[in-house]
Amino acid sequence: xxxxxxxxxxxxxxxxxxxxxxxxxxxxxxxxxxxxxxxxxxxxxxxxxxxxxxxxxxxxxxxxxxxxxxxxxxxxxxxxxxxxxxxxxxxxxxxxxxxxxxxxxxxxxxxxxxxxxxxxxxxxxxxxxxxxxxxxxxxxxxxxxxxxxxxxxxxxxxxxxxxxxxxxxxxxxxxxxxxxxxxxxxxxxxxxxxxxxxxxxxxxxxxxxxxxxxxxxxxxxxxxxxxxxxxxxxxxxxxxxxxxxxxxxxxxxxxxxxxxxxxxxxxxxxxxxxxxxxxxxxxxxxxxxxxxxxxxxxxxxxxxxxxxxxxxxxxxxxxxxxxxxxxxxxxxxxxxxxxxxxxxxxxxxxxxxxxxxxxxxxxxxxxxxxxxxxxxxxxxxxxxxxxxxxxxxxxxxxxxxxxxxxxxxxxxxxxxxxxxx
Amino acid sequence: xxxxxxxxxxxxxxxxxxxxxxxxxxxxxxxxxxxxxxxxxxxxxxxxxxxxxxxxxxxxxxxxxxxxxxxxxxxxxxxxxxxxxxxxxxxxxxxxxxxxxxxxxxxxxxxxxxxxxxxxxxxxxxxxxxxxxxxxxxxxxxxxxxxxxxxxxxxxxxxxxxxxxxxxxxxxxxxxxxxxxxxxxxxxxxxxxxxxxxxxxxxxxxxxxxxxxxxxxxxxxxxxxxxxxxxxxxxxxxxxxxxxxxxxxxxxxxxxxxxxxxxxxxxxxxxxxxxxxxxxxxxxxxxxxxxxxxxxxxxxxxxxxxxxxxxxxxxxxxxxxxxxxxxxxxxxxxxxxxxxxxxxxxxxxxxxxxxxxxxxxxxxxxxxxxxxxxxxxxxxxxxxxxxxxxxxxxxxxxxxxxxxxxxxxxxxxxxxxxxxx
Numbered sequence: 001x002x003x004x005x006x007x008x009x010x011x012x013x014x015x016x017x018x019x020x021x022x023x024x025x026x027x028x029x030x031x032x033x034x035x036x037x038x039x040x041x042x043x044x045x046x047x048x049x050x051x052x053x054x055x056x057x058x059x060x061x062x063x064x065x066x067x068x069x070x071x072x073x074x075x076x077x078x079x080x081x082x083x084x085x086x087x088x089x090x091x092x093x094x095x096x097x098x099x100x101x102x103x104x105x106x107x108x109x110x111x112x113x114x115x116x117x118x119x120x121x122x123x124x125x126x127x128x129x130x131x132x133x134x135x136x137x138x139x140x141x142x143x144x145x146x147x148x149x150x151x152x153x154x155x156x157x158x159x160x161x162x163x164x165x166x167x168x169x170x171x172x173x174x175x176x177x178x179x180x181x182x183x184x185x186x187x188x189x190x191x192x193x194x195x196x197x198x199x200x201x202x203x204x205x206x207x208x209x210x211x212x213x214x215x216x217x218x219x220x221x222x223x224x225x226x227x228x229x230x231x232x233x234x235x236x237x238x239x240x241x242x243x244x245x246x247x248x249x250x251x252x253x254x255x256x257x258x259x260x261x262x263x264x265x266x267x268x269x270x271x272x273x274x275x276x277x278x279x280x281x282x283x284x285x286x287x288x289x290x291x292x293x294x295x296x297x298x299x300x301x302x303x304x305x306x307x308x309x310x311x312x313x314x315x316x317x318x319x320x321x322x323x324x325x326x327x328x329x330x331x332x333x334x335x336x337x338x339x340x341x342x343x344x345x346x347x348x349x350x351x352x353x354x355x356x357x358x359x360x361x362x363x364x365x366x367x368x369x370x371x372x373x374x375x376x377x378x379x380x381x382x383x384x385x386x387x388x389x390x391x392x393x394x395x396x397x398x399x400x401x402x403x404x405x406x407x408x409x410x411x412x413x414x415x416x417x418x419x420x421x
Numbered sequence: 422x423x424x425x426x427x428x429x430x431x432x433x434x435x436x437x438x439x440x441x442x443x444x445x446x447x448x449x450x451x452x453x454x455x456x457x458x459x460x461x462x463x464x465x466x467x468x469x470x471x472x473x474x475x476x477x478x479x480x481x482x483x484x485x486x487x488x489x490x491x492x493x494x495x496x497x498x499x500x501x502x503x504x505x506x507x508x509x510x511x512x513x514x515x516x517x518x519x520x521x522x523x524x525x526x527x528x529x530x531x532x533x534x535x536x537x538x539x540x541x542x543x544x545x546x547x548x549x550x551x552x553x554x555x556x557x558x559x560x561x562x563x564x565x566x567x568x569x570x571x572x573x574x575x576x577x578x579x580x581x582x583x584x585x586x587x588x589x590x591x592x593x594x595x596x597x598x599x600x601x602x603x604x605x606x607x608x609x610x611x612x613x614x615x616x617x618x619x620x621x622x623x624x625x626x627x628x629x630x631x632x633x634x635x636x637x638x639x640x641x642x643x644x645x646x647x648x649x650x651x652x653x654x655x656x657x658x659x660x661x662x663x664x665x666x667x668x669x670x671x672x673x674x675x676x677x678x679x680x681x682x683x684x685x686x687x688x689x690x691x692x693x694x695x696x697x698x699x700x701x702x703x704x705x706x707x708x709x710x711x712x713x714x715x716x717x718x719x720x721x722x723x724x725x726x727x728x729x730x731x732x733x734x735x736x737x738x739x740x741x742x743x744x745x746x747x748x749x750x751x752x753x754x755x756x757x758x759x760x761x762x763x764x765x766x767x768x769x770x771x772x773x774x775x776x777x778x779x780x781x782x783x784x785x786x787x788x789x790x791x792x793x794x795x796x797x798x799x800x801x802x803x804x805x806x807x808x809x810x811x812x813x814x815x816x817x818x819x820x821x822x823x824x825x826x827x828x829x830x831x832x833x834x835x836x837x838x839x840x841x842x
Binding site: 235282292 | 651652694698
């Protein structure tokens, strides 16, 4: 390193998706290593609509590790960041950039510091698993920067130590996080079940639900559940293992009815064990309940499920429609119950893949107002609509895993200074 | 009977309390006999505030069994009414009313018909266990009319076949419904744990919560839970038996912290298994959640529980305060969050034992508006109150079991015609 001029900055930029569990992770058997009490299965969401972009840079100029999240500097002193940084550093290899004339030997990494800038293309506070995408992207981009040879499974075990569900964001498609048996967590890794092309008919609509409640963080929530719920271990040991097998089968065979039944039941059971916690934890609110009721009524009236719902640690609904036609019918129903505020702009009320609006035959607010009640509620039309109870909808689909962004213009750090652009 | 003139009417009027479970009954092992999957424990509520009054009359003039509920005639053809009537008729004895010159031999009852009038002193639709008080009162008053020799335990097994929780309304104080083992249900009876004087410090506040949702009936709800919830049998077999033992001990020793912990946990677990049902059942709404949150915060800040909460198959909160002083402090908190509508009359917003208002230092709406935020939320004062989310409050206490009303002016049927007054 001595022979190089000290002004170089070496950077890598990557993009990593978020994911939503269809068989839920709730409860750790090891708090520090983040080892779960059961397997979980997730679907990766299309990064065009929901993702984290992270640039990591290394330079002999840098005096300490620094990080900026959504352009604001944050502390890296937390144990979870430190665990990820330590684990990934310990796996670094020699790196050579011939073009820039940079050579970093394996043993040099211990004396180098990082600058990290991360950006979510969706609201961090909206409860859309930003930490999953964030830690996955941190680990993935650092691994690329440091020429870490480990495969995605081994990287997933590192990302897991940042945020449990982050391990599932290292792959596209459907992903299983195997709980593992090892006390050190070496076998608690994510594996891909099928890639994002396997079941590409699925369309995902997310209802971002307005909430006035301060929510319990999932870290403290799951700790309290494990400590106080008399039902959670029965769930983890007796219920989830069977569901995981059935869910893998449903995904592999693209069996939507089985997939929907398992997804809905497992979401509800996760919220049931939250309620069985002392003090009880409520993540769903009346709006969440209304969305479930809308989907359940429709599914029942059709005789077979059209849509699956799942809710994480917050009131937002993630709705998985069996195909695009169903998604359009779903959007009509949702807009009937939850029209935008009168002054809202439809194009900021439906974000992501906006072409779903056209499929649903909706061009402007007048079309929303003209929506008829869904036929399945014809004898029980609500006297009231729930304007304002949904902040906005995101239309997306299953998506790919992490990718490197080689176009330097997409980097979040200045290639000369290593500071945020 | 032949020698009597045929115009006589023999009547009995009784009053029976409602009850609220502190260890919940949810799930039957036999739908027809109404045999539960676990023991349950309830507290009987003071009949001065919540009760059913029933007059039963018999006369050779009556051509068929008829019933009026809250002055409106209803059908007795349902299996539950028929089961109760058949069981109680089969236990009838000779009856003689010397004053009126009436003699009914045991064997005559099979050829006689009843008129039954029943009245709840609280809104039937408010989800306050009106069927429990109703069936208990029906069975109790018919047993008195027909000189049935069976004790309260045996009568409870008959009332149970009308509405499961009705069996617990045959006693005052704290009552246990023993699930029993017999296939025919002979040992599925209620027993009194302690009478209403044993723990007379307790004060009960019921928040009747406004609801726009149509609720699942408890009959179909518990059937669906037993058929679909993977958690409910674990609850019934592994969790409830221990809780019943602990709850009996807490009641006998008047251990309020243990009582509150068990009551709240069991209410939450009952709602958890409802949520674990397919499709999920929601009885609590955002208002219910806010009341729980208010109580949990206060209990935590005091270091020991001041108030226990429990919710049945609806959004209403039943709050049990350790004593009168605590109940007054609770009412202040509840009125802070849930003030009456501006045009409301305070005396129709707090019903039952209204003297609690004086204890809480509240005379009029101005006193409600002047209530300070509870000290335990001093750093987190809500920006918004929830006016209109509670319909009204009922203040009551543990109360006595069924009684005969001997004053004929309290009868609901005309002593000459046997028709509603």
